Amino acid sequence: MNINQIKAGSIITKSKLPDADYVINPYIGCNHGCIYCYAEFMSRFTGHGNEKWGDFMDIKDGYPMPRLEKFEGKSILFGSVTDPYNPLEKKYQKTRELLKVFAESGVKARAEILTKSALVRRDLDLLTRIPNIRVGISLSATDAKFARVIESHAPSPQERIETMRILSEAGITVYAFISPIFPFFSDWKAVASEAGKYADEICFENLNLRGGYKKRVLDIIKEEYPEKYNDFEKIYSSKEIFQTFWENEAKVIKKFMKGKKYKIYFFHEKIKKA
Template identity: 50%
Template sequence: MIHISEVQVKELFSKTKLPDADYVCNPYVGCTHKCIYCYAEFMKRFTNHNDNWGDFIDIKKVSSIKIPEFKENQTILFSSVTDPYNSFEKKYEATRKILKKLTGTKAHVEILTKSALVTRDIDLIKQFSNIKVGISMNTLDDKFRKEIEPYASSVEKRLDVLYKLNAEGINTYVFISPIFPGICDYESIIEKIYKHTHYICFENLNLRGSYKGRVMNYIKDTRPYLLPLYDNIYNKNDNSYWERLKDDTLKTCEKYGVDCRIYFYHDKIKKK
C-alpha cells in the first residue's frame, strides 16, 4: 500500500551541481517505480518518512507557487530524485501543472523519465521553444527490467514513447542508466534507437548506502558468476572496468554516427 500525502511547499526549483543542469524540479517526494538501485532513498533523511522508499508519495501543491524568471542560458531538469511521470502523475498532474506555469520560459527545460505517461503531455511539451525529453532505459530484456524496475513502464512502452516523441519533432535523448556491469548490453540498445534520438547518455551503476547490499544480493541470487566482478568494482574500488567501457561506448557511438555523453562517476563530459 502506498501512503499518499499532499504537501504545501514554498518553492519548486532547487539549484543543483548535476552536470548539464542549473536547477532541478521534483514535483513529488518519493517514487513508486521501486527500482532496486534507487539512490534517491537518501531523501528519507530529510522527509521524516517511516515507510520504505517506494511505499510513500508526497504530492506537492503547486497551484499557488509563482515561477521564477529563469535566464536563457539556464537549464531546468525534471527530475533528480523522483520520476516526474510516476504513476500518481496521472491523477494529480503536479508535473503538468508546473509545465503549464513554465510555458514561455526563456530557460532550457529537460524532462527525464521511465514512464510512458509523458506522451500525455505532448501537446504541452510542443509549446516550449527549448525543451528535450530523455527516456531512461538500460536493457531491451523486459524480464530483467521487471526484476530491477518492477513498477516502471515496460521496455516496449518506452521504445514506443521514444518513437512517438521523435515523430512529433520533439528533441529526444536516451539515457542508458544505470549500466549493470556484465549484464547491460548497451550496444543492442544503441542499434535499436540511434535513428530515433538526438544523442545518447551513459551512466554507470553506483552503489552506496543501503541499496548497495540490495543490489549485491540480487547479483548473488540471480547471477552469482558476476560476484567477483562486482566485488572488484564495488568493494575493491577498481575503476578499470569503467575506463574500458568508456572507450568502448565512444567507439560504438562513433560506429553508429550518434552523439554521446558519458557520466561515469559524473566526471568530465565526453562528447563525440
C-alpha cells in the same frame, strides 16, 4: 502506500548537477521499485524517518507558480530525485500543471524532463508549445525480464523505446539515458542501437554501488543470477578494479559511438563529450 499532500515553499531549486542549473521535483518519493535508486537517501531529509523508499509518496502543493522570466536561458530539469511521470501523476497532474506555465510563458528557459514513463505522451499538446524542451527516457537494458528484476514497477524497455518514437515523430528533441549500466547484464550496445533510431543523443551512466542499496543489489544478483555473481561482485570489490573496468568500458563506448552525439557520466567527474 502512504500518500500525503504537503505544502512546499517553492518548486524550482538550484541544482548541483553538471547539466542542470535548476531542478523541479513535483513529488517526493518514487514507486518504480528500482533496486539501485540513489535517491532513497532523501528519506532522511523529508520527515519520513525509517519509512522504506517506495512505500510513501508526497505530492507537493501550495507553492506559488514560478515566474520564469528570471530563468531565461537557464536549464531546468524535471525529475532529479523522482520521476515526474510516476503513476500518481495520472491523478494529481502536478507535472502537467507546471508544464502549462512553461507553455504559456513564452520564456526560453531550457526545460528538460527525465522519465521512465510512457505517461509523458499525454502532454504532447504542451510539450510541442514549449521552446527548447527536450525529453530524456531512462532505461538500462532491452531485456524485459532483467528490467523487471531491477525495476519491478517501471514500464517495459519496449514501452520506453516506443515513447521515444512517438515523441520524436511529434518533433520533440529526445535523448536516451542508458542508466545505470549493469556489468554483464545491460547490453548498452543494443539499447543504443534501438534508442538511436529516435534519440538525438545517447547518454551513458555506470552503476555505482554505495550506501544501503549496495547489499540489496548484490543480494538480488546473487539470488537471480548466481552464475554471474562472482564476476559482478568482483568489479565492486575494490576502487582500483572498479575504476579500471569503467575506464575500459568508456573506451568501448567512445569507439562504438564515434560520429554520433553522446555523453558519458562515469565517476561523477567532468562530463566527457564526443
